Amino acid sequence: MDVNDAPVLDAGELLDAYKSGALTPLQALQGVTERIARRNPEINAFATLNSAALDAARESTARWQEGQARALEGVPVTVKDLIDVRGLPTRRGSKTTDPAPVAQDAPLVARLRAAGAVIIGKTTSTEFGWKSPGDNPLNGITRNPWNVAHTPGGSSAGAAAAAGSFFGPLHVGTDGGGSIRIPAAWSGVVGLKPSFGRVPQWKLGAFGPLAVAGPITRSVRDAALLLSVLAGFEKADPFSLPEPARDFGAGLEDGVKGLRIGILRHPGFDAPADEAAWGAVEEAVAILTGQGARIVEIDPALPDSGAIFSTLWGAGLAKTVAAVPQARLGLVDSGLLALAERYMQVPGLELLAAEAGRVEAAHAMAMLEVDAILCPAVPHGAPPVDAAYGDAVEALLQHWASWTMLFSLTRQPALSLPMGVDAAGLPTSVQIAAPLYRDDVVLRVARAVEVALG
Known part of the structure; x- marks a missing residue:
């Protein structure tokens, strides 16, 4: 097994390879980043790459050698650019947002870091997560890995395109009306919208009373693995379910007889x-x-x-656009402006x-x-x-x-x-x-x- 094998392995397979010594997190990161360098120019899945990923992979490699590996130790993961990642900007696909890096991780990102995941970058979103075609004014068009003449869907466009392009096994999207499931469906990958409150979020976006964060992966087992890390009570999220962490892989193979x-x-x-x-x-x-x-x-x-969803969707986006300074409204997607x-x-x-x-x-x-x-x-x-x-x-x-x-x-x-x-x-x-x-x-x-x- 070598670095070229790493991009096609799912997270469970990568963890097994690390445990056996067949691969290291550094080698896996090399394989994934080399694939991104080759394929991403035509896919355009990333809003930004994370320069700190190399140091994180080095730390994970050392942890495996020392017998101190955590749940996702050394596994490459991406995060949608509606979610705060410390040291990277949160642009939300918009030319109107602050380009400065944020100082604090969102709760789910803190959990990824605590589990040893290697955050390789932030993936593209439609502007403020407003639509399903996977383009935005800031990053341009994200394309479908099955056929680049087609959209991967949105609003978690980059996450689904990255999963379908084998840019690592684990990807975090958000979903307020279908923004995980639609791009997963159009990109041929697994997309899970968890129950509301299952995965803690803060800050909340345009669809706060509806939206959740969840996994986009290439397998159901990886979706269960990622959800197990993301889920659990967090006081920063007023809607967070008062439940302890749990293993969503338990019972996964029990079948459907009698259901x-x-x-x-x-x-x-x-x-x-x-x-x-x-x-x-x-x-x-x-x-x-x-x-x-x-x-x-x-x-x-x-x-x-x-009719119900259209009203909540339209009003939520109107509120978001209302917060954009008047002088910058000309930078907003014209379709979003009309809807607002x-x-x-x-x-x-x-x-x-x-x-x-x-x-x-x-x-x-x-x-x-x-x-x-x-x-x-x-x-x-x-x-x-x-x-x-x-x-x-x-x-x-x-x-x-x-x-x-x-x-x-x-x-x-x-x-x-x-x-x-x-x-x-x-x-x-x-x-x-x-x-x-x-x-x-x-x-x-x-x-x-x-x-x-x-």
Whole structure:
């Protein structure tokens, strides 16, 4: 085994290689950075690289030699550029933000460091995380590793593109309506939106009452490993679940025999999904049925989730844009400006009604008698990078977050799992969700399908 093998290994395999002495963290970092140097010029996954990564890899190499390795000792990881990393700027994909390095890690970044992870850089985000096409005014266009003429999706564009490009095994994204799951689906990788409050966050962004941080990886096992490090109570986050750290890898291989799994065909509005999207769902159904799961159709009494989410999304982004100095508004993505103007004067009663609708949707989903839920992750394959989206709200409902927004409103855990490719050679996927706080079940069902796919 040599440095060229390191980029294609998942985190568990890297840890095994370190333990056996087949590789060191320094060698793994060399292999990953050499791959980034070769491939990233056309992918554009990074907002910035971390010059301190080399020192961190040296420390990790010494820790393995001294028998003091921690949970992610020496494993390369990236962090989305909406999250603070000490010593690096947080630009949020915007020309309007401060280019100075921040002085303090976000809570989840502090956990990564404490676990021995080697932070290799910050990955691109759409501006303030506002849309699904993976471009922003500051960093330009991030491209899909399966076909660079297509978008990887967003807003965690760089994280998904980095995972699909083998720029290390572990990547942290954020998701307020689909921003982990959509790019994971379009880039052919695993993307987990944990239950709200599972992974501590501070500072909160435009979608504070909905958004979470979570893993983007190439395997379900790596998603469980990364979640195990990120999750746990943190007093800095007022929404943090009062739970101790836990191992989400426990029970991962227990299978699905006896589980009751529902197929969701109507997420509160007439969400589109093409033949390939439903084909991926049906393939997952066949696999799970063959493993002893009981599949049922579900039709929860949901309010109009599209209208509810659109209001909360638009108002949250309007608030973000309102904080940009007037003299710098010309630097903001024109689509975001138009959306902010549209929602800048949303009445308070309308916002309260949207929040009430969100709670109604959460109640309807909580009353379902199922252990897990299957539905499409995205309505179709990854669009071209230059695809015009027209009206942003219509694009949100018809092309971007059609199937993901519901689980953000209800705060449930949900995961996008790659299922193969469509007729155009682009990734297909299925979305797996579970009742609130049953992240373990999402991972367990996803792992069963992943193993069956081989």
